[in-house]
Amino acid sequence: xxxxxxxxxxxxxxxxxxSVITLYQFFKNQGFxxxxxxxxxxxxxxxxxxxxxxxxYPKAFEITDSVFKEKGGNFDPAKIKNAVEELxxxxxxxxxxxxxxxxxxxxxxxxxxxxxxxxxxxxxxxxQVEKISVGTKDFRKQLRRDLGILFREEKxxxxx
Numbered sequence: 001x002x003x004x005x006x007x008x009x010x011x012x013x014x015x016x017x018x019s020v021i022t023l024y025q026f027f028k029n030q031g032f033x034x035x036x037x038x039x040x041x042x043x044x045x046x047x048x049x050x051x052x053x054x055x056x057y058p059k060a061f062e063i064t065d066s067v068f069k070e071k072g073g074n075f076d077p078a079k080i081k082n083a084v085e086e087l088x089x090x091x092x093x094x095x096x097x098x099x100x101x102x103x104x105x106x107x108x109x110x111x112x113x114x115x116x117x118x119x120x121x122x123x124x125x126x127x128q129v130e131k132i133s134v135g136t137k138d139f140r141k142q143l144r145r146d147l148g149i150l151f152r153e154e155k156x157x158x159x160x
Contacts, residue, residue: 050147052098057143059090067114067136074129077118084114103142110135 063086066079091099091107099107113131118124124132 049098052094053146056090056095056098057147060087060143061140063087063090064136064140067132069129069133074123075132077122077124080114080124080132084111087111100142100146103139103146106135106139106142110139 063083067075067083070076087107088111110132113128113135116128119128
């Protein structure tokens with residue numbers, strides 16, 4: 001009787017070990033496939049986001065190009081007012097969905113600085129000029145960073 005149980009016991013234990021190894025490989029492979037799917041999904045969403053930004057951000061650069069210091073180191077209040085109105089109009093709709101929180105914060109800083117009335121009889125004070133100038137530069141910098149997402153993603157992928 002002992003001779004009959006030994007081969008069947010060995011066969012069943014071998015089968016059990018092989019089943020456990022197969023189950024482990026299955027779960028390991030499933031985890032890897034889930035990671036690949038998530039990366040692919042992230043890439044797809046990032047590409048769509050970047051496409052929308054590439055479509056809409058140039059308008060903001062065009063608007064902020066009109067914000068420059070004139071002779072005497074001051075801004076034209078009419079141009080500033082016009083630029084602010086255009087930026088507010090630009091930000092409506094799709095932009096609210098695709099703009100990063102950093103770019104949105106810098107937008108608000110620029111908008112708030114530019115919406116203030118000129119302090120000195122129709123001309124901006126040096127403090128106002130500085131805030132508008134810095135706000136414009138920072139806003140454009142944040143927009144460029146938003147457009148650089150795909151590049152950063154590729155750089156991180158290559159380094160790992």
